[in-house]
Amino acid sequence: MSPANALVTGASGFIGTRLVARLLSEGRRVSALVRPSSVLPAEWGPRVRVIACDDFSDGNLRRLVDTPFDAVFHLAAYGVKPDHRDVGATLRINVELPAVLAQLCSEWRARMVMAGTFSEYRSPTSQNLVTEESALEMRKLYGSSKAAGGLMASATAHNSGASFRLLRLFKVYGAGEAPHRLLPALVTGLSKRERVAISSGTQVLDFVHVDDVIEAMLRADAHAREKGGIATWNVATGEGHSVREFAEAVARAMGADAALLGFGALGMRKDDEPWLVGSPDLLRSELGWQPSTGLDAGVRAAVAELRRA
Known part of the structure; x- marks a missing residue:
């Protein structure tokens, strides 16, 4: 076949x-x-x-x-x-x-x-x-x-x-995202030890x-x-993390000073959601799928891949 x-x-x-x-x-x-x-x-x-x-x-x-x-x-x-x-x-x-x-x-x-x-x-x-x-x-x-x-x-x-x-x-996050997105923007700025302008980071999402x-x-x-x-x-994972938590995880993975995270330097976009977390129950029951990568481990893997690239 x-x-x-x-x-x-x-x-x-x-x-x-x-x-x-x-x-x-x-x-x-x-x-x-x-x-x-x-x-x-x-x-x-x-x-x-x-x-x-x-x-x-x-x-x-x-x-x-x-x-x-x-x-x-x-x-x-x-x-x-x-x-x-x-x-x-x-x-x-x-x-x-x-x-x-x-x-x-x-x-x-x-x-x-x-x-x-x-x-x-x-x-x-x-x-x-x-x-x-x-x-x-x-x-x-x-x-x-x-x-x-x-x-x-x-x-x-x-x-x-x-x-x-x-x-x-x-x-969805990981190495390979477009440059304007949060993860690559953080990695680029923090690699240069530059202050990265981001929103207040209060949005809670399902990464x-x-x-x-x-x-x-x-x-x-x-x-x-x-x-x-x-x-x-x-x-979805069924777990919510704020954009602030995500950015701080990137800084930890890079060994960068968290003070370089410019929370509040950018305003919220009009389509930003304050809280949006999904239920994975149906996918888990139908396919046996569940996320295998937690946020900290996923961020570390993505940062390492971006640095190699």
């Missing part, structure tokens, strides 16, 4: 590059659907088929993707970068593309694993763990569009009989190490292959 053939969208991103590396290590054949401007790891070489695409419409994808796949890992999204605020692009990539891929999966008899986000949930009114049944975001553009995309893909898969898993990822996220994705894919059907799961 030939190795499973997987398509990964968003393969050039933080999580995507880790996922592709893991799939390759397991002997999977991998194709990456990316924008022509994307920079991919040189070590992938000819092992990864690259499908360059700027037009993610149904017709164009059918033209470019001429080989059916066994599995699709959909990680591409629009709105994570600070300058990604175009409403049209948000609708095309976050809302329409997931449904197109779900329809293609039904025709290929493939299964689909989609990366959602904790931003799909409405800000909770109490400090109860957010479950898969919690209210979804309706006002913020990124969170609402991601929620709509997940719902459309789920409905399309249900209507066509495709196997579909939506994983709502909580605050999940990227390697635990990759494990959840692979288990979800295996579950979809074996069981079929449709499911939505949180990928």
Whole structure:
């Protein structure tokens, strides 16, 4: 039997590059659907088929993707970068593309694993763990569009009989994050022994190490292959840590003076959540998944990897 053939969208991103590396290590054949401007790891070489695409419409994808796949890992999204605020692009990539891929999966008899986000949930009114049944975001553009995309893909898969898993990822961190994000900004500044401007750090979030996220994705894919059907799961630890705690953990891992952490030097962003922690119970019961990396250990590993790089 030939190795499973997987398509990964968003393969050039933080999580995507880790996922592709893991799939390759397991002997999977991998194709990456990316924008022509994307920079991919040189070590992938000819092992990864690259499908360059700027037009993610149904017709164009059918033209470019001429080989059916066994599995699709959909990680591409629009709105994570600070300058990604175009409403049209948000609708095309976050809302329409997931449904197109779900329809293609039904025709290929493939299964689909989609990366959602904790931003799909409405800000909770109490400090109860957010479950898969919690209210979804309706006002913020990124969170609402991601929620709509997940719902459309789920409905399309249900209507066509495709196997579909939506994983709502909580605050994923690790080496490889974009430079503007908290971890790399802290490591860059503290490495130079410079004061790092950050917010007051009172936001309490559910930090999940990227390697635990990759494990959840692979288990979800295996579950979809074996069981079929449709499911939505949180990928969360169930434990809240403040941004201040996270920053202090980075400083400890680097042996840096915590006085260099400029808490309050930046204002809160309008989309910052004061408290958002997810329940992992459903994923644990269905897949036996639980996070294997605590915050301090995960931060130490990420800092060490960033320093080596």
